[in-house]
Amino acid sequence: MQAEPERIECLIIGSGPAGYTAAIYAARADMKPVMYAGMQPGGQLTITTEVDNYPGYPEGIMGPEMMENFRKQAERFGTDVRYGMATKVDFSGKAPFKIEIDEKKTILADTVIIATGASAKWLGIPSEERLNGKGVSACAVCDGFFFRGKDVAIVGAGDTAAEEASYLAKICKKVYMLVRRDEFRASKAMQNRVFNTPNIEVLFNTETDEILGDSIVNGIRVKNIKTGEKKEFPIQGFFVAIGHQPNTDIFKEFIDMDETGYIKTVPGSSKTNVEGVFACGDAQDKHYRQAVTAAGSGCMAALDAERYLAAKAHATAG
Numbered sequence: 094m095q096a097e098p099e100r101i102e103c104l105i106i107g108s109g110p111a112g113y114t115a116a117i118y119a120a121r122a123d124m125k126p127v128m129y130a131g132m133q134p135g136g137q138l139t140i141t142t143e144v145d146n147y148p149g150y151p152e153g154i155m156g157p158e159m160m161e162n163f164r165k166q167a168e169r170f171g172t173d174v175r176y177g178m179a180t181k182v183d184f185s186g187k188a189p190f191k192i193e194i195d196e197k198k199t200i201l202a203d204t205v206i207i208a209t210g211a212s213a214k215w216l217g218i219p220s221e222e223r224l225n226g227k228g229v230s231a232c233a234v235c236d237g238f239f240f241r242g243k244d245v246a247i248v249g250a251g252d253t254a255a256e257e258a259s260y261l262a263k264i265c266k267k268v269y270m271l272v273r274r275d276e277f278r279a280s281k282a283m284q285n286r287v288f289n290t291p292n293i294e295v296l297f298n299t300e301t302d303e304i305l306g307d308s309i310v311n312g313i314r315v316k317n318i319k320t321g322e323k324k325e326f327p328i329q330g331f332f333v334a335i336g337h338q339p340n341t342d343i344f345k346e347f348i349d350m351d352e353t354g355y356i357k358t359v360p361g362s363s364k365t366n367v368e369g370v371f372a373c374g375d376a377q378d379k380h381y382r383q384a385v386t387a388a389g390s391g392c393m394a395a396l397d398a399e400r401y402l403a404a405k406a407h408a409t410a411g
Contacts, residue, residue: 096198101127103398104192104202105172106179107340109136110384111374112208113163114391115398119206120170122399126206127173129194131340134176136160136210137375138384145238147384159384179209184347188369188405203405204369204398207348207356208391209340211375211382215333216248220304228310229331233257234383240265240330246313248301249334250274255283257334258293268293269326271315273300304331339376348372355379363394371397 103124105112108131119126133139138156145153154162168174181193182205189201213231215221221229230236233247237260246269247258255277258270270287275297277284287293298319305312305325314325339354349357349366356377358364363371373390375382 098191098199098201100189100201101125101203102402103127103204103206103395104129104190104200105206105208106192107131107136107207107209107374107376108134108164108174109138109160109208109210109374109387110163111210111376111387111391111394112136112206113160113167114388115206115208115373115395116167116172116174116391117163117170118392118395119398120167120172122395124204124395124399124402125171125173126395127175127200128167129175129177129179131178131209134160134164137213143239144235144384146235179343182343182347184344184367184370190370204371204402206363206391206394206398207341207344207365207370207372207376208374208394209376210387211337211339211355211379213333214336214338216301216335218301218303220306221301221331221333224304224306224310224331227308228306228329229304229333231333231337232382233261233332233334236330236332237261237264242266243329244327245269245330245332246271246301246326246328247332247334249336250276251278251334251336252280252283253336254334255279255287257332259283259286259290261330261332262290262293265330266292269313269328270295271299271301272297273318274298301331337375337379337382339379341376351379353379363390363397369398369401371401 103126105128143153177194180196183191192200241264244267248271250272261268302316303314356372371394373394374387
């Protein structure tokens with residue numbers, strides 16, 4: 094039997110840079126935020142090793158440590174950080190909104206900030222998981238710097254893969270681009286950029302057979318899917334660019350999204366189509382997907398939520 098629903102002013106669903114920043118701002122605005130940290134508390138940065146591109150850390154910082162700092166700061170201002178997952182929502186009426194946690198607890202929230210992030214799609218081979226953070230990455234912009242002057246490989250055929258291959262080519266000695274089919278999915282403009290970059294070698298009809306290395310990546314074995322021929326290349330970095338999946342499934346019935354599940358927000362704000370529900374971070378950003386942009390959008394969501402509550406209180410008082 095479920096306990097009585099708990100009424101709160103501001104519920105933040107998900108953690109990571111967006112969620113924690115929203116929490117810091119919401120707590121400082123005395124909105125008494127409650128955060129449910131989700132399946133992966135701290136978000137994608139908890140499976141990242143060094144973070145070198147977040148302002149304020151001249152020596153860099155390990156991803157898990159950075160997220161621990163974010164959490165401590167949010168808690169210092171009074172955020173109630175809880176472990177658990179939102180498993181069902183009802184945004185059909187006006188606030189308070191009903192949210193079910195772990196299928197056993199009900200929250201009634203005056204405002205909701207969605208910060209559930211996105212998960213990188215992986216190839217699903219054991220060596221990829223074993224060497225994740227040890228040369229295997231799903232973000233060339235985040236981690237490419239560590240492979241300056243080295244040989245790397247990137248998997249993918251879309252615009253993101255082509256863009257990341259071009260980025261890597263500027264700092265790496267050699268970039269092998271592995272495309273499973275016999276053609277790109279990327280736009281012609283992006284294809285031309287790849288083909289006109291001399292240190293990118295595109296291998297069509299090619300899939301990853303194995304990432305080589307005991308404790309760090311030192312090579313790759315690929316397979317031609319037409320001939321079955323296998324080849325090995327020495328590389329130091331392996332990047333997966335086959336897309337991300339936003340963690341937004343439970344909101345689909347109520348929140349407007351694009352065809353891939355990213356939440357649509359009103360341009361220049363964090364507002365969704367449901368008044369009182371806001372979205373930030375990678376759940377609504379498929380373009381940048383950086384810790385610093387996620388944090389910025391978390392700030393926006395908290396400020397938007399605060400203004401929404403203030404306007405509502407003013408209207409009620411009037």
